[in-house]
Amino acid sequence: MSDERPGILDGAVHPAEQTKLFGHAEAEDFLARSYRSGKGHHAILMEGPEGIGKATLAFRFANHVLHHPDPSDAPESLAAPSLASPITRQLAAGSSHNLLHLTRPVDEKSGKVKSAITVDEVRKAGKFLAQTSGTGNWRIVIIDPADDLNRNAANAILKILEEPPKRALFLVLTHAPGKLLPTIRSRCMPLALAPLSDADLVSALDSLGVAPSGERAGALIEAAHGSVSEALKLVNYGGFDIVEAFRAIVDGPAEPPRRDVHKLADVLSAKDSDTVFSFFCQHAADFVTDSARAAALAGDIARADRLAQLSSQLGERIAIAQGYNLDRKQTIITVLDDIRAAL
Template sequence: MGVKAGEDGLPESDRFSPAPHPRDTFQLFGHEHAESEFLEAFRAGRMPQAWIIGGPPGIGKATLAWRMARFMAAHPDSTAPAVQQARNLAVDPRHPVARKISALAYGDLALLRREWVEKNKKFATRITVDDVRRALHKFEQAAGEGGWRMALIDSADDLNVSSANALLKLIEEPPPRSLFLLVAHQPGRLLPTIRSRCRMLMLQRLETPALSEAVRAAADAAELRAPSDALGRACARADGSAHEALRLLAARDGVVDGLMEQVLAKLPQVNWRSAHRIADAVTGREGEVEFDAFLRSCFDWLAGALRRNPGLGPRALAPYAEVWEFLERETRDLEIYNLDKRAFAIIVFSRLAEAERAARAALA
């Protein structure tokens, strides 16, 4: 289940280093409306058994999910004055429940995420059905803390078909006072049966003021020295994602970011000299940050197809969708089989160029 990873000093798949883990992040920026929606549902006694917290990566979905879980653990009675008078879901970091949750020691909270596999020194590529069964075993027992039994899934995108169906069975018929919090980067790709049994909270990309505050707070907590001008440039390029802004601040030299911008702007022509420089930079263990930058740029370019060409129909969009699926599938295979990232990057540039040519031909 991976619940002791933080305690044991092992890597955590649901944390972006150097930022603090979302369970240790006690401030929320830019999502007050979503927070209020959850609080009002609880106060009114209309708490759904499951919520999907959806939206792009790095905007605070997991931070909100942990904030929800912490509040429910600290205030299990919706009629209590502390709940009825609360303005938000804040819980004092010194509260005993907050300390337990930060230490992953709260007995009624199951955490589902991709496990660290010590043998391979890698994260598992999926949340398996066995992970789900082990984590959710506590729902078959009485609540040890006397409140709500909760499961936090970060992220639901990492469920496979079997593990998603195992989770669905419990969401369909949960024990009383059960709560499931599903963080999802692409909620539309979850099982329709799961979506139909959850209340959806869609979070938007952070506006500049909230993004700057979030990035500054995370950088300070991580003791990442970030001059105001560097922080401003990172936020301007991050497209509303605190994760991306922090990655830009922590990047060694930004080679991949700069080159990707140049190469993608020229598609369907490919500057192969720059493409090979990028492929060299993403190779090896020392190139993990650069590889993340490479993938992020590719996905952002594909997602921007509609913005670049608002008149695109299904036929013209299909080539972009095919490359998106190729990237997702092959990236998982890279992790499983330890394949050559350099060769992969070169192939990706070819596929992106083909998609752009095909889309333009469909528009002609």
């Protein structure tokens, strides 16, 4: 199944429409019990790698809360959303008056998803929370993910979290909690979610109709690192070919053919290549981090330090390139050259 909403990968289902969740039963039970106790926190920070089901869990919990506005009457477990319910259908359609999904907006001129959640989007959250719910129900804001908040937006969210309205619930998602403002983290209750097990990942992919099979099944499970979105990028976006080309360049001869470097850069910087460009950037960053760790374990401190410094520099360079829409081809060539030099 494919969802045509902006920002949704080919083969994926929007979290608001997803009725299945794999691998997070313990977190589901915790949220249900915490809510039923009447002592649940007003802001929950769902931490974990991208693509493991954080947004799906957030929508499932929101569905639970809106179906059971009185915590004392709520069951002790989260049920799978039923599309027979008007509340569920409203959430799936994005038309609920009691939930705001705060994510990167679409640029009206280009039709593309913007690179950050801006302060204008956060102002929408302020207006949403200021409105009195006609049903006296909860008002829920899902920030997906908070990593995408720019500085002004992050400060604006912080002000709301510091003085939250009554019956307001914030579900704050993050792939990298260490990058968030410490003051935002301190206002939230952390809920760490682990990558999916191999069995849960296979089940999740099977539910999407992309269960791994054949020679690449084992390679897919290993390369996806428990992330459904990573697996989809490998299967539906040529991720395996990108990884293979990347490794051929960084592990190749001292002077790799420039045509190979430019060929990969051309593919990753082509029109409508946001997904593969981000995939490459993340893979390159992970490769450098893993290489630094391996060098440290092997006792090669100089190499480990060199790679660790590069890891920090790459993150900054990629963030600047994405934030200011710099020439992607040149960014890719520079990243490859820097990695080869550090190795």
